[in-house]
Amino acid sequence: MRRRDFLLSTGAGIVGGAWLSGTLQQAFAAPAAPHVVWVENGEPADLLGAALKEMGGIGSYIARGDVVVVKPNIGWDRAPQFAATTNPDLVAAVVRQCLNAGAKTVKVFDRTCNNPLRCYANSQIEDRAKEAGAEVTQIRENRFVTKNINGEVVKEWQIYRDVLEADKVINLPIAKHHSLSRVTLGMKNMMGVLGGNRGDIHNNFAQKIVDINRAIPPTLTIIDAYRILTANGPVGGNLAHVKQTRTLVMSPCVVSADYLALDLFGLKIDDVGVLGEALKRGLNKYDLKSLNVKRVRLG
Amino acid sequence: MEKLRRVVQIVFLAFFLFLFLLARYPYSGTFEADLFLRFSPLIPLFHFIQDFSLSWAFWPALLILAATPLLGRFFCGWICPLGTTIDAASKVVKSPSNRIYAQWEKLRYLKFAILLGCVILALFSVHVWGYLDPLSIFNRALTVVVYPLGTIAVEQTLLSVTKVHFLETPAFFVYDLFKSSVMPEMQSHPQQLFWIALFFGGILGAEKLSRRFWCRNICPAGAWLGFLAQFRLFERIVGEACPVCNKCQTECKMNAIPSGDVKHTSKVECIDCFNCGAVCPPKVNAITYRWRWKPYHTPVDFNRRQLMRTTAGSAVALGLLSIGLTNRDTRDRRIRPPGALPEDQFTDKCIRCMECARICKSNGGCLQPDQIQSSILDLWLPVAVMREGYCEYNCNLCSQVCPTGAIVPLALDQKQHTPIGLAHFDRNHCIPYAQNSDCIVCEEHCPTPDKAIKFEVKEVIARDGSRKMVKYPFVIRELCIGCGICETKCPLPGQAGVFVTTENQRRAGEPAPAIAAPEASPYG
Numbered sequence: 001m002r003r004r005d006f007l008l009s010t011g012a013g014i015v016g017g018a019w020l021s022g023t024l025q026q027a028f029a030a031p032a033a034p035h036v037v038w039v040e041n042g043e044p045a046d047l048l049g050a051a052l053k054e055m056g057g058i059g060s061y062i063a064r065g066d067v068v069v070v071k072p073n074i075g076w077d078r079a080p081q082f083a084a085t086t087n088p089d090l091v092a093a094v095v096r097q098c099l100n101a102g103a104k105t106v107k108v109f110d111r112t113c114n115n116p117l118r119c120y121a122n123s124q125i126e127d128r129a130k131e132a133g134a135e136v137t138q139i140r141e142n143r144f145v146t147k148n149i150n151g152e153v154v155k156e157w158q159i160y161r162d163v164l165e166a167d168k169v170i171n172l173p174i175a176k177h178h179s180l181s182r183v184t185l186g187m188k189n190m191m192g193v194l195g196g197n198r199g200d201i202h203n204n205f206a207q208k209i210v211d212i213n214r215a216i217p218p219t220l221t222i223i224d225a226y227r228i229l230t231a232n233g234p235v236g237g238n239l240a241h242v243k244q245t246r247t248l249v250m251s252p253c254v255v256s257a258d259y260l261a262l263d264l265f266g267l268k269i270d271d272v273g274v275l276g277e278a279l280k281r282g283l284n285k286y287d288l289k290s291l292n293v294k295r296v297r298l299g
Numbered sequence: 300m301e302k303l304r305r306v307v308q309i310v311f312l313a314f315f316l317f318l319f320l321l322a323r324y325p326y327s328g329t330f331e332a333d334l335f336l337r338f339s340p341l342i343p344l345f346h347f348i349q350d351f352s353l354s355w356a357f358w359p360a361l362l363i364l365a366a367t368p369l370l371g372r373f374f375c376g377w378i379c380p381l382g383t384t385i386d387a388a389s390k391v392v393k394s395p396s397n398r399i400y401a402q403w404e405k406l407r408y409l410k411f412a413i414l415l416g417c418v419i420l421a422l423f424s425v426h427v428w429g430y431l432d433p434l435s436i437f438n439r440a441l442t443v444v445v446y447p448l449g450t451i452a453v454e455q456t457l458l459s460v461t462k463v464h465f466l467e468t469p470a471f472f473v474y475d476l477f478k479s480s481v482m483p484e485m486q487s488h489p490q491q492l493f494w495i496a497l498f499f500g501g502i503l504g505a506e507k508l509s510r511r512f513w514c515r516n517i518c519p520a521g522a523w524l525g526f527l528a529q530f531r532l533f534e535r536i537v538g539e540a541c542p543v544c545n546k547c548q549t550e551c552k553m554n555a556i557p558s559g560d561v562k563h564t565s566k567v568e569c570i571d572c573f574n575c576g577a578v579c580p581p582k583v584n585a586i587t588y589r590w591r592w593k594p595y596h597t598p599v600d601f602n603r604r605q606l607m608r609t610t611a612g613s614a615v616a617l618g619l620l621s622i623g624l625t626n627r628d629t630r631d632r633r634i635r636p637p638g639a640l641p642e643d644q645f646t647d648k649c650i651r652c653m654e655c656a657r658i659c660k661s662n663g664g665c666l667q668p669d670q671i672q673s674s675i676l677d678l679w680l681p682v683a684v685m686r687e688g689y690c691e692y693n694c695n696l697c698s699q700v701c702p703t704g705a706i707v708p709l710a711l712d713q714k715q716h717t718p719i720g721l722a723h724f725d726r727n728h729c730i731p732y733a734q735n736s737d738c739i740v741c742e743e744h745c746p747t748p749d750k751a752i753k754f755e756v757k758e759v760i761a762r763d764g765s766r767k768m769v770k771y772p773f774v775i776r777e778l779c780i781g782c783g784i785c786e787t788k789c790p791l792p793g794q795a796g797v798f799v800t801t802e803n804q805r806r807a808g809e810p811a812p813a814i815a816a817p818e819a820s821p822y823g
Contacts, residue, residue: 077693113744113788115485115662115691117324122693140478142458179742179754180770199740199790203730237692238748 033060034294035286036251036260042298044090044226047248051222052097054294055250061220064102066167070094070134071218073174073189074110074125076235077118083227083243084236085123086174090224090248094172095132106134107162110192144195151211152281153204158195163216171218171254175225175261177233177241180205182272183265184234185258186221187213206277213254213283221257223249225264253285260293300588301577304376308383315380319441320481322654323661326696336652336702339434340364340374341520346703348421349647356704364527371528375514375521376552376570381433381502385511386552388503394510396549397558403509404554406516407568411601412609414522419613424643425620429650430679431519439679440499442653442660443489443668450482487660488687491668491679510552515568525567530594535575537562541585547575566597620675629672631800634683634720634781636666637690638698638709641806648705651679655697655706662696664688665783683719685783685799690719692746692782707807715747716811720781721803722752722774729789729796731771735759739770741785741797751778752785752797776803 037051052058062068072086080088091108098106108129112119116138120126126136144158163169173189180202181188187209191198194212201208225247229236236242245264251257255278259269269275269288278284286292315335322332338359346352353361363374375382417428429435457477460470505512514521541561548556555568556575579586636655639645651668659666659681669682681697683690695714698706709717722741726732731739731754742752754770761767774797781799789795805811 077691114746115324115694118662118691118693121325137475138478140475142461180737180739197790199738199788202738202740202743202790203736205737232748232750234743235746235750236748237746 032292035253035292036249036256037294037296038247038249038260038263039296039298040245040247042246044087044224044248045093046298047226047246048090048093048097048222048250050296050298051248051250054296055252058097058101061170061252062098062101062103062168066098066101066103067165068098068103068106068168068170069163069166070098070106070108070129070170070172071163071189071192072108072110072125072172072224073176073184073192074119074123075113075192077112077114077122078236079122080124081227081239081242082236083174083176083229083241084234085119085125086172086224087226088124088128090222090226091125091134091172092128092132094170094222095129095134098168098170099133103168107166108134108136109139109160109162111139111160111194111198141195147215149211149215151208151214153207154211157212157215159216160193160195163193168219169216171221173221173223174228175223175249175264176229176236177231177265179233181209181274183262183267185223185261186218186254187258187274187278190216190218190254206273209274210277210281210283213278214281218254220250220252221254223257223261225249225261228264230265255279255284256286256288256291259284259288259291300573304571304573307377308386311378312380312383315437316441319438319446319657322658322700323483324658324694324696326658326699328699331700332658333654333700333702334359335380336434336438336650336654338363338374338378339432339520339650339702340367340524341428341432342650342703344523345417345421345426345428348418349424349426354704363524367524367527368530369532371531371533371566371569371571372521372524373571374524375518376572379433379520381437382511382514382570384437385503385506385513389506389510392504392507394506395508397509397551397554398549403516407600408602408605409516410518410522411526411599412605412612413517414519414526415601415606415609416613416616417519419610420617420620423617423621424647425617425676426647427620427676428519429652431517432650432652433518433520435650435652436499436502438652438654438657439495439668442657443492444496444499446483446657447487447489447492450486453477454482454486483661485660485664487664489656489667490684491670495668495679509554511570514570515553521570526599528566528569529599530596531566532590532592532594533571533588534566534591534594535564535569536587536589536591538585538587540583542583544580544583546578546580547586550574550578563595564597565600566594567599626673631802632672632682633669633677633680634685634783634799634801634804635806636681636683636697636706637695637714637717637719638707638807639719640705640707641809645705645806646674646676646680648703649680650703650705652702653679653681654700654702655681658696658700659688662694663691663782663784663787665690665787666697683783683799685786686795687787689784689787690780690782692784709807715780717805718780718803719805720783720799720801721776721779722781722783722785722797722799723802724772724774724797725795728791728794729772730791731769733796735761735769737770738790738796739772740788740790742770742772744784744788746782746784747778747780749778751775751780772797779803 033056037054039047039050072091076084078084143161147159178184231241249261457474502513553568555565576586656666665683665688666681667684668679669677698709745752754772783799785797786795
């Protein structure tokens with residue numbers, strides 16, 4: 001056999017084998033997990049537990065020894081009941097789940113809009129996540145590294161090193177009204193790991209957000225909708241605008257999670273420019289038309 | 300005694316620094332961070348001149364004033380942190396002895412002239428003494444110069460050490476330790492740094508001329524205490540054994556021992572440092588200190604001619620200051636902290652100690668020492684520079700740490716309903732107006748429960764001829780509290796598309812406008 005043929009057939013063998021093993025795995029695996037889970041009517045930790053059960057357990061996302069970044073929204077100096085920041089009980093529950101799955105460390109941080117110490121304290125996320133065993137740290141300017149993004153608009157941007165180095169990233173936004181993008185959900189939440197002048201993102205917002213989500217796709221997106229902010233977002237500050245929906249949406253695909261969460265606000269995909277842009281650019285892992293949604297209502 | 304004095308000096312300096320570091324978020328108020336500033340013996344004097352009030356808030360100063368006629372200027376020698384720093388500086392620059400200094404001795408009168416000038420101006424309600432108050436000088440220099448430059452130095456050193464491969468982890472560990480304890484979470488960049496550094500550096504550098512040059516010749520607090528100490532009861536007694544070796548005279552920090560007459564002490568100048576006793580040769584040991592109920596009197600070095608000159612000089616200064624250098628253009632940029640008294644009273648009460656700016660640096664970080672904007676007396680008043688930082692909605696700390704009551708303490712709920720200014724859009728800069736393109740970062744950050752920045756959506760024609768909807772922001776005057784987060788967060792690189800002016804500001808004691816206040820604060 002000539003060397004060329006040998007190389008060719010070996011290559012073909014490897015490719016074929018890989019394909020075959022993939023197909024076999026698919027064929028013999030447990031019934032496929034749903035694309036998105038919607039759980040309602042429960043306390044944050046119960047919602048999370050139920051959703052993870054549907055998704056095949058936290059073990060399907062977090063492996064033993066993983067360094068996990070949990071990225072909640074701690075953006076504002078607001079108490080949890082104002083629904084401007086992710087529910088602290090949910091953050092703690094996620095941290096516990098990750099640690100139970102054998103994660104080596106769980107890091108929790110966010111680049112805030114208001115004073116960081118105040119946001120961490122007043123949102124109660126710092127205390128609760130620390131209790132649960134997470135490493136809660138302030139953003140340090142020196143830890144941003146410039147990453148090549150090669151998006152349509154954003155060519156490069158500073159991204160927090162801990163996110164780039166993490167094995168898994170859990171995106172943990174709260175569902176809120178937002179004046180510019182109509183709602184802020186999973187994709188927008190990833191802005192919290194960006195350095196530089198984030199105000200610049202607001203111009204050509206949809207394209208830039210999609211560029212960034214392409215560059216740093218989260219492992220799992222868990223949308224906190226225990227309380228949602230229906231107006232005056234993203235800061236809120238008025239309890240009249242807070243609606244207790246006691247819901248949680250979870251998906252390994254941030255676009256699908258965001259898409260389903262629109263139901264909370266009674267919005268359609270055309271209302272939210274970022275989602276339209278994400279679909280146009282193929283950021284979604286699943287076809288939204290044939291999305292396998294599992295809805296659970298806790299008793 | 301001299302050793303004890305050194306220990307006490309260091310303890311008070313450490314106490315001052317401790318309170319300085321305490322003035323940051325989170326601030327509980329268990330220890331009042333402004334306590335040491337209320338040690339200043341000048342504050343009760345000038346507050347009394349201002350409105351005949353003696354507030355118990357200044358109990359440390361009142362205690363010092365009460366003890367001074369008995370003990371003399373012990374405050375200068377034992378307590379004043381500026382004095383302690385000056386002592387340290389004199390070790391560095393190696394001050395000359397009093398023999399060389401003789402020619403400067405007649406400068407002593409200057410501090411009384413300065414004090415008298417300040418008093419005369421204060422009688423006409425122009426308060427400039429705060430610039431020269433030793434505690435205010437020290438706190439101002441710490442806030443504006445030492446702390447920011449110190450943290451930059453430490454931070455950059457540690458960060459450059461992290462670049463060395465094997466030192467990365469330990470250096471970051473130390474860095475994080477510093478960041479969470481001593482260093483600020485956000486580096487502050489105060490304006491006026493150069494001038495305040497020059498002022499402070501000048502005081503320390505004058506040690507090259509003599510020991511305690513500032514305290515001997517310029518400090519109005521020293522003059523005031525010296526004036527009270529003329530008949531002090533606690534005296535230095537020189538026994539018969541004295542061989543007149545003149546050692547105490549040449550070593551005296553304050554040159555308080557006359558060169559021809561070592562048995563006497565100027566009670567006006569002596570700061571109780573007890574160096575004279577320490578340098579008296581042990582075999583002789585002629586110097587003792589004791590109480591005497593029939594004290595001798597040493598007069599203040601201030602003759603009638605100097606008094607006339609000072610009075611005339613003060614009149615000229617008063618004239619110049621009241622004619623002023625007023626510029627209406629910049630008047631609307633004098634945004635003072637929430638709870639500040641009306642501008643005239645505020646200028647009178649504020650001692651420019653920068654304690655408010657210090658605590659603000661760990662919050663929104665808007666307060667800066669002001670420059671001369673529309674009047675000379677604007678200098679180093681706290682001013683909110685919103686492009687640098689903003690007034691944090693849930694913070695009222697600047698009003699909690701004002702030592703003189705120039706900023707009246709506001710409850711958080713009150714503060715959130717006290718406008719310090721009003722936002723204005725500059726449509727030539729603001730991105731939606733100037734470029735027909737979406738932005739509204741300002742609206743997003745606006746913290747009031749009913750947003751003071753709202754927007755209208757208008758259809759415009761894009762470059763390719765298609766129609767698009769753009770959001771144009773505007774301000775609701777009745778809702779805006781002038782916190783300035785819109786100006787801080789405006790993504791434009793330089794001049795912001797939205798800025799805050801003093802329009803609509805409400806000072807302490809001024810009635811609320813007739814319009815309905817925004818909904819009650821929801822913060823728990």
